[in-house]
Amino acid sequence: METIIFSLLNGVIYGLLLFMLSSGLTLIFSMMGVLNFAHASFYMLGAYFAYTISGVSSFWLALIFAPILVGLIGAAVEKWGLRTVHANGHVAELLFTFGLAYIIDEIVKIVYGRNAVDYRVPELLDFPLFELFGAQYPAYRIFILFISVGMLIALWFILNRTRAGLIIQAALTHPHMVGSLGHNVPRIFMTVFGAGCALAGLAGVIGGNYLVTDPAMAVQMGPIVFVVVVVGGLGSLAGAFLAAMILGLLQTFAVAIDATFADIFGFLGLSQTSEVGSITIASLAPMLPFLMLVIVLMIRPRGLLGDREL
Amino acid sequence: MNNPIAQSVANLAPTGGQKFRQRVLPLIILAIIVVAIPFFGPSRTVYALLSVMGINIVFALSYNMLLGRGGLLSFGHAVYFGLGGYAAMHAMRAIEYADGGFWAGFPVFGLPIIGFAGGALAGAIIGWPSCRRAGTPFAMISLGVAELIAAAGFMFNSIFGGEEGISGDRMNGPELFGLSMGPVSDVYWFIAFWLVVGVGGMYAFTRTPLGKMSEATRDNPERVEFVGYDPQRVRYLVFIFAGAFAGMAGGMAAVYFEIFTPEAVSLLPSGFVLLMAYIGGIAYFAGPVIGAIVLTYMQSMLSDFTEAWLLYLGLLFMLIVMYAPRGLAGIIFGVTGSFSNGTFSEMIGKWLQQLAGAFLAFLGLIVLIEVSVNWSNGFGEVFEPFGLHLTFANPLTWVLIVVPLALGILILRRANRETEEVLA
Structure with a gap:
């Protein structure tokens, strides 16, 4: 019982984090058709900038300024990089972001070193919030939950209730029409x-x-973000949310299950000591997203809630 | 009656001489070069470098069968290299422990054939679900499959050997061509033989109807369908061949390194082969060959000079993607092409300008990167070119970074603006 509740909480938090990461990519991908390989590198930059800023001032300033800084870098990349490459087609754009991810990785390694940096939870939030079944639950996780839900509501509000959001939604599906109506599509x-x-x-x-926070975090997260976007479906934030939640829960639950293949398929005569039988469900957790990716692309190429195929 | 349709039209088909020059001669030259190299008495290091180059050339060319010729962007091509290599590795062990039977009579020299078969089998199995669509879905499936296989690599120890991989001994079984396969010079002949076979085979593939259809499917799959071919099937067959040649490269690597670890199927080598093919130039058959030579050289030589060589590699890749999408081969053939059509004298001024600009900008970047690397290591080491003592505290450092960088960018912008004026 306690495993289930803890896994549920952790899974939801992980899923929300995944959604925050991939919501931007879904928008970018649906609008421009660019599958941004460097997206997870921006995630990494956010963490490192926050480490630096919270080192000299406080975590709360980092919470505001690090994302802004990353956003400005992203906009600059689009303006002076992607736009030049755009003329050479989608493959060139994909490769551009691939190279960008490479370079950001290397620069981070040079500036911050190859080992993990000591980026800590702020002291203000570093306490156990409540106790469940005798185990303490850290307050910071609930803080993540609140920030993510807040962002979710803000994103929903901007996209559905403001004029800018409407233009963006229109540009998702009909960029040429939006351009014809006199909006500056490149600026959008x-x-x-x-x-x-x-x-x-x-x-x-x-x-x-x-x-x-280490230089490998982009490489670890990058492919999973792709899975969320592709499984969720093109042009669908709701799909991305669903996919992120499913992935988050699936992975946390898989880690929590203490069973091997032999326990499950033992009735087929699979022995505990054989190579297949000794594989644990927990060790399969990192593979699950990619299994999902391949299966979804094979049987439903448009994703869960996508409005068109890739 | 003068039938206008039957009017004499210049025969556009290449003459026998042209065919020979364009199709057979480059391969003969390649064969002569690889045969001639040992007569210059290269050292062990050079032999090792050349062998790795040979492996990478075959690998990069097999990748270009997908990306350049078939228009299929794959992020998991190392899977076939790795699986082919593992097949060859297991065969090598079978030869080692064989007493009689098929494997006892199998020469180590022929192991790339096993790799070829292993790669083809892997391609046939994995290609079936992947090749239904081109473009982004294909790229995503290849990524997913690569991750799955890489994760499985650490799970099935009897096949992949776990963290330490599996290793073998190439000095077993019957000898072929009098090569004991012990010293690197023997292995060089082995690599050279399979390099020529691989390059020749892959070039021949581009001349087959299937090779031509793969280019047609890349350019216009809809029209291919109207002509009566099934694009999905064309892609699938090409995919199998690409996997097979990658497996062959894996077989060569298995014999050369005598060890294979699960890292060989991971995303890293998959990315590296993409860089090799693209930097070399995917539009030309020779492009990946050039890319493989340059990148292998960088990998083994540049990494001795600087820790930041991956950063330089990334920068080179970005420059190629942004400004020279036809790759190094495109630059080379552009220059040689201008000789034959007489535009060389007009273009040379602009090229020299661009070269000078790029060189200056690069100089500034090198100083910046090298000083940063030494600073970040924190061992108190300092970048000291030509006896200069460059740290971030030294104002000269900043002069050496900013001045060449600004000057280089200025020259590049001027050169580009002139081109635009000429075109306008």
């Missing part, structure tokens, strides 16, 4: 790209000290 693209990167940066700020 730049803004959305920047905002998407800022969201990734925000995820980095609050996720970097919850998970770990």
Whole structure:
């Protein structure tokens, strides 16, 4: 019982973090058709900037300024990088972001070193909030929950209740029509790209000290973010949310299950000592997202809630 | 009656001489070069470098069968390299422990054939779900499959050998061509033989109807369908061949390194082969060859000079993507092409300007990167080119960073603006 409740809480928090990371990418991908390989690198930049800023001032300033900084870098990348490459087609754009991820990784390694930095949870939030079944639950996780839900509501409000949001939604499906109506589509693209990167940066700020801040975090997170976007479906934030939640819960529950293949398929004569039988469900957890990716692309290429195929 | 349709039209088909020059001669030259190299008495280091280059050339060319010729962007090509290599590795162990039977008579020299078969089998199984669509879905599936196989690599120890991988001994079984396969010079002949076979085979593949159809499917799958071909099937067959040649490269690597670890199927080598092919130039058959040579050289030589070589590699890749999408081969063929059509004298001024600009900008970047690397290591080491003592505290450092960088960018912008004026 306690395993289930803890897994549920942790899974929801992880899923929200994943959604924050991938919501920007979903917007960018649906609008420009660019699958941004460097998106997780912006997440990493967010965490490192927050580490630096909270080192010289406080975590709360970092919470505001690190995402803004990351967003500005993202907008600059779109304006002076992606736009030049755009003429050469989608593959060139994809490769551009691939190279960008490479470079950001290396620069981070040079500036901050190869080992994890000591980016900590702020003292104000570093206490156990409540006790469940005799185990303490850290307040910071609930803080992540609040920030994520707040961002979710803000994003929903901006996209559905403001004029800018309506234009963005229109540009998602009919960029040419929006351009014909006199809106500056390149600038919309730049803004959305920047905002998407800022969201990734925000995820980095609050996720970097919850998970770990090291140069490998972008490589670890990057493919999973793709899974969320592709499984959720093109042009659908709701789909991305659903996919992020499913992934978050699936992974946390898989880690919590203490069973091997032999326990489950033992009735087929699979022995505990055989190679397949000794694989634990927990060790499968990192594979689950990719299994989901491949299966979804095979049987439902448009994703869970997508309105068109990739 | 003068039938206008039957009017004499210049025969556009290449003459026998042209065919020979364009299709056979480059391969003969390659064969002569690889045969001639040992007569210069290269050292062990050079032999090792050349062998790795040979492996990478075959690997990069097999990747370009997908990306350049088939228009399929794959992020998991190392899977086939790795699985082919593992197949060859297991065969090598079978040869080692064989007493009689099939494996006892199998020469280590022929292991790339096993790799070829292993890669083809892997391609046939994995390609079936992947090749239904081109473009982004294909890229995503290849990424997912690569991650799955990489994770499985650490799970099935009897196949992949766990963290330490599996290793073998190449000096077993019957000898072929009198090569004991012990010293690197023997292995060089082995690599050279399979390099020529691989390059020749892959070039021949581009001349087959299937090779031509793969280019057509890349350019216009809808029209291919109208002509009566199934694009999905064309992609699938090409995918199998690409996997097979990657597996062959894996077989060569298995014999050369005598060890294979699960890292060989991970995303890192998959990314590296993408860089090799693209930096070399995917539009040309020779492009990946150039890319493989340059990147292998950088990997083994540049990494001795600077820790930041991956950063330089990334920068080179970005420059190619942004400003020279036809790759190094595109630059080379652009220059040689201008000789033959007589525009060389007009273009040379602009090229020299661009070269000078790029060189200056790069100089500034190198100073910045090298000083940063030494500063971040924190061992108190300092970047000291030509006896200069460059730290961030030294104002000269900043002069050396900012002045060449600004000057270089200025020159580049001027050169580009002139081109635009010429075009306008």
